[in-house]
Amino acid sequence: MANEPEHIEERAEQGPPQQAVATDSEGAAGAPDGPPAVRIQGLGKKFGEQVAVNNIDLTLPAGRFIGLVGPNGAGKTTTLSMVTGLLRPDSGVVEIGGHDVWRDPVAVKSRIGVLPEGLRLFERLSGRELLGYTGRLRGLPGAEVDKRAGQLLDVLDLSGAQHKLVVDYSTGMRKKIGLAAALLHNPEILFLDEPFEGVDPVSAQTIRGVLERYTSSGATVIFSSHVMELVESLCDWVAVMAAGRIRADGPLAEVRGAAPTLQDAFLELVGASGRGAGQNLDWLGGGRAR
C-alpha cells in the first residue's frame, strides 16, 4: 500500500463534491428489507497523474462475507480507505448502511470496524491497554470493555501477551490485536485490508473462526486479499478490481462462472491468464551449470 492516510477530522470536514444517490433498493443490494452494506457511486481518486480508482460504482449487500480481490496496485486499499472515511475521494459518493460517509461520519463510524493496511497502533500501550483505550473511545462502559477485551484476547490467543507493549508484537500479533480493536464495539460492518497477511496458519484459522461467527449473526465482512483460495473458501460475494476499475462483482459462483477455480476466473478477468512465467529470464537457473 502506498497510501498515507490523511487526518480523519480534516477529511470529514472537507467531503468530496456531493452527487445524487439513487434510492432503489433492488439489484445487488440483495436485502430488500434494508439498505446495502455499502453503496459506491462514481468514486474516483488520482495521485498526481496516477489514476488509482477510476469512477467506480459498486453495491455490496449486507450480511455477506465479501472479498475484494485484485492484483498489486489495482486500487483496493485506496477504495477501502475512501469507503471507510480514511481518505478523501476526488469524486463520488459512498454510503454505508444508508448513511453518507462524508455527510454523516459519526453515524457511519459507529457502525463500522476497520483493520487498515499498515495499521498504526499506540505502540507504547500494552495490548490490553490498547483495547481498554479503544473501548472507552467507542463509548462502552468500563466493565463491558474489560469483559469483551478479555474474551477477545483469549479467543485470539493473545492472553499471554496482553501486558506486552504493542511495539514488541510480531506482525501476526499486530493483526490480531488490530482485529480485536476493530471488533470491540460489535460493528455492523467490518472492513479488513489484507487481514491474513503475515499471519501463521494457526492464527489464520483462529481469525477465520472469529469472522465466521461474526457473519453468522448477520454482520458483514468486507476484506481485501490476494489469496484466491482463501477468498473462495470464505466469501459468498466477490468484487474483482484491476487498474482502478471493478471488473466483476456478485455472488462467488456467478463471478467464478464456468472457470474451475476463482483463481482461473481472476486471471481471466484481470487479463493475466496468458502472461508468461518468466520465459525471458533464460539466464535464471542457479542449479544449472553456468
Ligand SMILES: Nc1ncnc2c1ncn2[C@@H]1O[C@H](COP(=O)(O)OP(=O)(O)OP(=O)(O)O)[C@@H](O)[C@H]1O
Ligand atoms: N499515496 C499515494 N501516492 C501516490 N500513489 C499512490 C498512493 N496510494 C496509492 N497509489 C497508487 O495508486 C494505485 C493503487 O494503489 P493501491 O494501494 O490502492 O492498490 P492495491 O490494490 O491495494 O495494491 P496492493 O495489493 O499491492 O496493496 C497504485 O498505482 C499506487 O502506486
